[in-house]
Amino acid sequence: MAERFRRRAADPLHWGSNPHPGSIGDYMGIRSSDIKEAIGDLIKVISVLRKTSPDHRMSEGQKEEIIKYLDSARSRLEKVREGLKS
């Protein structure tokens, strides 16, 4: 059984989908994809800042966009935090 899990964990085809608690990307309920998605949200914030540099005078739409991405990042990171407790 242990050998089967080891092989499965080493196979990139099963990365991220292996229910075995010791498998890559799913340790103690933490999903690395949540962290990457949160970083993706923050990259979108950076992208808006790049369009509005250097004075960052933003339209209401741009401000709303940034708030949306920040909220999304926060909720994804909250999931990671909750995962640590599980």
Place this chain on the structure above:
Amino acid sequence: MKIPKERPEKYKGLKRDFAEEEYINLQPIQRGGILTEEAMRAILEFGDGYSTCDWCPPKTARLDMITSPPIQDFYKDLAEFLGMDVARVVTRCREAKFIAFKMLGRPGDYVVLDSTAHYSSYIAAELAEMKVKEVPNSGPPEFRVDLNEYATKIEEVKKECGRLPAAVLLTHVDYLYGNLNDARIVSKIAREYGVPFILNCAYTAGVMPVDGRELGADIITSSGHKSWAASAPTGILAFNRSLEDKLTARSKIEGDLTKRKFGAKELAMLGCTVMGAPLITLMASFPEVVSRVERWGEEIEKVRYLVSELERIEGVRQLGMRPKLHTLTHMETEGFYKISLKHKRKGFFLYDELRERKIVGIQPGLTKHFKFNTYGLTWEQIRYVRDAFFDIAKKYGLGIS
């Protein structure tokens, strides 16, 4: 050899002085290489060394054979997007030119090129042990390359060595004045002589529409980090099927002891070329690149607007062909130069003033002439740049019409 423990500490937490989020960067070579969101995200996935090679097929272990991530498809899409038959991603545009020269000619052969070509075009020819014959330009203020002179230069080569040049190279847009050359004139001449025509699209493909088939190019070279929103180093070599055998010739070497052979490897690519972050950012930015070239018209509107506004400042005029057909721009700024003669910071005053206003990319120390590139700036940013120049001009008493 051990180095002091504290010395490598400086390599931690590397930060750029001029983050794109904080400054407007007008550096002529940087505007087209700014990463897209998708590219930044892709680095998280594929920034690790050979991570693009997880699924390298063992029997045909070659970059262009990898289907996950879809490198094989990307090469095909890249070729099609450029209106060519085959594409390879190489380390830089200059390597693409070197590969073309090396595989098309032999030592002592000539390459005919425009006199506004980038220095790397010359060095690529030198490394391939070739000579260059330059096509003249009109000089100031337009620096227009006399494209019909390609025929004269080909004739000169023919007369001098009894054979045709190995290739003809035209810089689609030159790095000095941002002049857009009509490739069709040169491709017609090259075709008449039966000489392969290389179009150097370092500043064009990836930011503006380029169709190699329509322009009559046999080979297109380009730069991912200059014009395709990719990390450095990335170059593109795209070519017609008729040159495939020459450019992708396979390795023939055999170990004298082991008898090892590497017949799957493409000789001029030295096997696999660019993997990891440069390739993956090029791929990830591709959807945006495909769409952004359609917005080229607006980029031209923006640069023409900024040029016309800056020319309102006393002693400022645009060099190169008019009206602007590319966002890379060369300005002659006699007014600012006169100020620099009396300023305690001399030529650096303009750089200081701009930097204070969060604008960078104009070469420090230059006031008589300088270059900039407006590619990808928003209208608000364009107006911000104009206002900054007006502000500096007023501060030093230069008239604005």
